[in-house]
Amino acid sequence: MMRTDGHLLDHRQGETGQRSDAFATLFDRTTFRHMEGFGLGSGWRCWEVGASGASVVSWLAKRVGPTGKVIATGIDLSWAVPSVTRPPVEVLVHHVGVDQPPGDGFDLVHARLALVHAPDRERAVVSMIKALRPGGRLLIEDADPALQPLACLEETGPDQQLANRLRQAIRALLDERGVDPAHGRRLPRLLRGAGLRGVEADVYFPIASPACAALETSTIQRLRTALVTAGLTTDEEIDRHLANLSSGTMDIAATPLVSAWGRKP
Numbered sequence: 001m002m003r004t005d006g007h008l009l010d011h012r013q014g015e016t017g018q019r020s021d022a023f024a025t026l027f028d029r030t031t032f033r034h035m036e037g038f039g040l041g042s043g044w045r046c047w048e049v050g051a052s053g054a055s056v057v058s059w060l061a062k063r064v065g066p067t068g069k070v071i072a073t074g075i076d077l078s079w080a081v082p083s084v085t086r087p088p089v090e091v092l093v094h095h096v097g098v099d100q101p102p103g104d105g106f107d108l109v110h111a112r113l114a115l116v117h118a119p120d121r122e123r124a125v126v127s128m129i130k131a132l133r134p135g136g137r138l139l140i141e142d143a144d145p146a147l148q149p150l151a152c153l154e155e156t157g158p159d160q161q162l163a164n165r166l167r168q169a170i171r172a173l174l175d176e177r178g179v180d181p182a183h184g185r186r187l188p189r190l191l192r193g194a195g196l197r198g199v200e201a202d203v204y205f206p207i208a209s210p211a212c213a214a215l216e217t218s219t220i221q222r223l224r225t226a227l228v229t230a231g232l233t234t235d236e237e238i239d240r241h242l243a244n245l246s247s248g249t250m251d252i253a254a255t256p257l258v259s260a261w262g263r264k265p
Helices: 017-037 055-064 121-130 158-176 184-193 210-229 235-246
Strands: 045-049 069-074 089-093 106-112 132-143 197-204 257-263
Touching: 017 055, 017 106, 017 132, 017 210, 017 257, 045 055, 055 069, 106 121, 121 132, 121 184, 132 184, 158 210, 158 235, 184 197, 184 257, 210 235
Parallel strands: 045 069, 045 106, 069 089, 106 132
Antiparallel strands: 132 257, 197 257
């Protein structure tokens, strides 16, 4: 199994409220746009795989209504407060690709920033497809850090140069830990290989949003000790970068998010 601790868009156990809010701000609109394109509506049965927050689950619940069903699964369900986990929502601890699917006949199965953590991605995809009804839709969204490796697209000065050096330092750390930096771009081929029809994909690449800076701040703080210990940067450089981020003058780019979807025959 590849180690993925410290992924730029890691949203597993221990995620802070700041990171959860940043993910929702950056990516929910893209996720919802795709789901609306599938015709999601009243009475749909949905499985939210690797759920790490309430925003997508709550939105799905409103869309499917009282006649629908939303099953949200994951390893860490600390976000699942009573106001969210009421009908039509059901929350279950589940390891995708390891445990059996939490049901079948789903109209929609969605996994965002979850497949990269699965011990066997192909098995995880097969499991999700198995849970779909014929004609049901699978939407998988994951990051591709190698697609755009810069934190600041425009190096206008030393602060932007530092941001890009630290982004490269994080990339070096993740390479050492066995992270696949090009995972996202492989999603279309993975879905076609698993037998889905009508496979399509696109990429969302947010820049200069306050949520980009918030996510960058959280990532740097989480990886600070590992980066310094590995000799990839210094505490002084990290302090300077965090101060630059808090100033609100940095046009930070988030890692591109690849969305891929298809239909079960």
